[in-house]
Amino acid sequence: GQQLNQSPQSMFIQEGEDVSMNCTSSSIFNTWLWYKQEPGEGPVLLIALYKAGELTSNGRLTAQFGITRKDSFLNISASIPSDVGIYFCAGQLWQGGKLIFGQGTELSVKP
Amino acid sequence: GAGVSQTPSNKVTEKGKYVELRCDPISGHTALYWYRQSLGQGPEFLIYFQGTGAADDSGLPNDRFFAVRPEGSVSTLKIQRTERGDSAVYLCASSLMPQAQETQYFGPGTRLLVL
Numbered sequence: 012g013q014q015l016n017q018s019p020q021s022m023f024i025q026e027g028e029d030v031s032m033n034c035t036s037s038s039i040f041n042t043w044l045w046y047k048q049e050p051g052e053g054p055v056l057l058i059a060l061y062k063a064g065e066l067t068s069n070g071r072l073t074a075q076f077g078i079t080r081k082d083s084f085l086n087i088s089a090s091i092p093s094d095v096g097i098y099f100c101a102g103q104l105w106q107g108g109k110l111i112f113g114q115g116t117e118l119s120v121k122p
Numbered sequence: 123g124a125g126v127s128q129t130p131s132n133k134v135t136e137k138g139k140y141v142e143l144r145c146d147p148i149s150g151h152t153a154l155y156w157y158r159q160s161l162g163q164g165p166e167f168l169i170y171f172q173g174t175g176a177a178d179d180s181g182l183p184n185d186r187f188f189a190v191r192p193e194g195s196v197s198t199l200k201i202q203r204t205e206r207g208d209s210a211v212y213l214c215a216s217s218l219m220p221q222a223q224e225t226q227y228f229g230p231g232t233r234l235l236v237l
Contacts, residue, residue, distance in 0.1 A: 014164055042223075053126070053213050053228030054165065061223060099164050106223060107153060109178060112164030 017100050017113030024090055025121050032098060032116040033084040040102030043076050043083040044110065049096045057098075058085070090120050124148060126229035128214050134235045135204055143199040143232045147216030154197050155215040155226060156189055165213050171197060204236045 017034045024030060034043070042061055046054035058069050060076035060083060067074055073086045083100055097117050101110040127146040135141050147154050153172055157165035167181040171191045182188075186204075191197040201208055211233050215226040 014166070017164075046228075051230065053215070053230050055228070056225050059223070059225065101164075107172075107217070107219075109155065109167035109170055109181065110157075110165070110226060112166070114162075115164050 015100055015102055015111060015113040017116055019116055020114065021117040021119070023119045023121065026090060026092060028090055030087040030090055030094075030118060031084060032100075033082060034100030034102075034113045035082045036102055036111075037081070038102075038104075039080040040104055040111075041080070042103040042106065043074070044101045044103065045072075045074050045083070045085045046099045046101060046112075047096045048099060048115075054099055087118075090118075092120050092122050094118060095120050126214055126216055126227055128212075128229040128232050130232060131230065132233045132235075134237065136237050137204060137206060139204050139236075141201050141204055141234065143201075143212050143234070145197045145199070145214030145216075145229060147195065147197070147214070148218075148227055151216035151218050151227075152194070153217045153219070153224075153226075154191060155217075156197070156199050157213040157215065157228075159211040159213055159231070161210075168199070168212075201234075204234075206236050209234055209236045 045057045048054045058074040064078045065076040071088045097115045100113040129144045156168040159165045170178040173194045186202045189199045211231040213231045215228045217224040217226045
């Protein structure tokens with residue numbers, strides 16, 4: 012099935028560092044979303060972006076919807092140990108439709 | 123408990139057997155989605171229900187997979203003649219109204235292992 016290209020695959024960082032991950036697609040999406048998944052749980056929505064060029068923050072998280080509508084990035088500032096998990100981008104062509112996910116970025120934070 | 127619930131949490135079966143996976147969406151949510159997540163991958167869409175009807179079943183991999191939502195609430199994903207390649211986490215999600223900017227809320231998943 013179709014998946015988005017998400018990078019990096021994994022990151023090992025020190026507590027307090029900033030983190031950046033991104034997602035690209037060959038297709039246009041009208042909505043971009045970022046989810047976090049922890050072991051044994053389903054993905055949890057972090058940020059939703061609905062407009063090309065939109066920059067949205069949620070606490071220490073900031074995400075942008077690329078102006079081409081084919082990419083998005085997520086930044087996490089001043090990482091803490093509870094940021095550990097797998098982060099997924101997802102694109103949605105129309106509201107209410109299926110989500111197309113990236114392969115995930117596994118984040119490890121060393122105290 | 124107001125979240126999406128899925129049962130069983132784990133299922134081990136033998137190749138060739140039939141399995142049913144259940145999803146209880148958040149009360150009042152009209153849209154329900156099934157995804158499959160293989161190890162080390164992101165979730166992949168299987169099927170989407172709006173009410174009782176399947177609005178999009180383009181992600182079902184073959185005719186061994188079938189899903190129902192007879193009363194517009196609980197949904198069951200059915201897999202016939204299971205194969206080892208069906209082993210994955212099956213995730214269910216629901217949203218309030220598919221036409222609006224509504225979040226898809228995911229359940230914890232059912233981990234299926236086909237021996």
